[in-house]
Structure formats: C-alpha cells, structure tokens
Amino acid sequence: MNIRDEFEAWAKDKLDLHCATADRDCYASGLTNWAFDAFKAGRAAPASVKALPVKLVAGRYLPCDIGDATHITLNVPGPTGLLTLPVQTSGTRAGTGNWTWNGSTDAPTLRPSVLTTGSTFRCHSWITDGQAQFLDDCDHDMRGSTVDLLAVPADA
Structure with missing residues (x-):
C-alpha cells in the first residue's frame, strides 16, 4: 500500500x-x-491546544493556520463541551456576529462573553487567557468559578 x-x-x-x-x-x-x-x-492533528483554529470549507470545519481561521473550536468544561465559534483577530466585529480572538491557541481570549443554552442548561462565561469564568446567570454547579479550558481532542 x-x-x-x-x-x-x-x-x-x-x-x-x-x-x-x-x-x-x-x-x-x-x-x-x-x-x-x-x-x-505520524500525527492525526495539531498538538494539544485549548483553541483549535478552523475554517469552514464546503460545509465542514477543517483545521488551519491561525491567520486563515474563520472559526475556533474550544472545549469548555461543564455542560457546553465542544463549541465552534466564528472569530476574527483584527478589525471591528460590529455587525459581524463574530467574537474577537487574541489568536492564541494556548491561552485564548474571546470577546464578548459566550452564552450557550440547551434544553437542560444555561452556560454563560468569559473566556480569558485560556480559562472560562462562569457567570452568576449559569444554572449549573460551575457557576461563579473560573477553570482552565480543556484541550480540544485531536479528532474534534
């Protein structure tokens, strides 16, 4: 072969x-x-990272260089888990629906805050320097705490 x-x-x-x-x-x-x-x-994905830069191509998210990223994938502790968000590293985000991202894969910072909801949860956090600060309007047991983001799995 x-x-x-x-x-x-x-x-x-x-x-x-x-x-x-x-x-x-x-x-x-x-x-x-x-x-x-x-x-x-001999490796299937980039090294362990807290923010995986990806770009949307033909309806799929493909890992890419930071400068080519249209989105990032995070692994947020708690009920949110894996989450892919549209990002930009420069310019104004006004009217784009994007988050601003500092371009770091090890210590990502996003603005504005990240709110996710499901049928059984509400999770609202600031992502700063590779940590999730869970806000008081979360309805899960991590509310009010700050914890490190998890590594994005190689097969994410």
Missing part, C-alpha cells in the same frame, strides 16, 4: 477524499496541506 492509499484509509471517515498523486497534490473538498503533512509525520 502506498502513502496515498494509507492517507485515504486514514481520512475516509473524516472527509470525501480524492488524491491526484501520492505527494503534495492531495486535496479533499478544501483539505489543507497540513493534514497530509500531519499524516506523513
């Missing part, structure tokens, strides 16, 4: 993959070169 076939086997559950060659011409509905490079290096 050549490296292209191995890569297709690795990625088949994640992407609709097509490879033109067994080298850098690999693509998959906007698959960035990092994925093929990561596979060749």
Whole structure:
C-alpha cells in the first residue's frame, strides 16, 4: 500500500477524499496541506491546544493556520463541551456576529462573553487567557468559578 492509499484509509471517515498523486497534490473538498503533512509525520492533528483554529470549507470545519481561521473550536468544561465559534483577530466585529480572538491557541481570549443554552442548561462565561469564568446567570454547579479550558481532542 502506498502513502496515498494509507492517507485515504486514514481520512475516509473524516472527509470525501480524492488524491491526484501520492505527494503534495492531495486535496479533499478544501483539505489543507497540513493534514497530509500531519499524516506523513505520524500525527492525526495539531498538538494539544485549548483553541483549535478552523475554517469552514464546503460545509465542514477543517483545521488551519491561525491567520486563515474563520472559526475556533474550544472545549469548555461543564455542560457546553465542544463549541465552534466564528472569530476574527483584527478589525471591528460590529455587525459581524463574530467574537474577537487574541489568536492564541494556548491561552485564548474571546470577546464578548459566550452564552450557550440547551434544553437542560444555561452556560454563560468569559473566556480569558485560556480559562472560562462562569457567570452568576449559569444554572449549573460551575457557576461563579473560573477553570482552565480543556484541550480540544485531536479528532474534534
């Protein structure tokens, strides 16, 4: 089995993959070169991070460089869990619906606050320097506490 076939086997559950060659011409509905490079290096995703930069391509979030990110994925402790938000690192966010992000994957800061609700929970927090500060309007037991964000799983 050549490296292209191995890569297709690795990625088949994640992407609709097509490879033109067994080298850098690999693509998959906007698959960035990092994925093929990561596979060749023997790792399936970037190192453990608290904020994973991603971009929306053909209806899917694909990991990317910070400068190319349209969104970030966080792993918020408590009922929220994995969360992907639209972000920008510069300019005004007025009218965009985006959060501003400091560009850090290890100590992310987002503005404004993050509010998530589900059928059984309400979670409202500030994300600052890689920590979630749960506000008093949360209805879960982490209300009023500040805790580190969790690492985003490699298969997120």
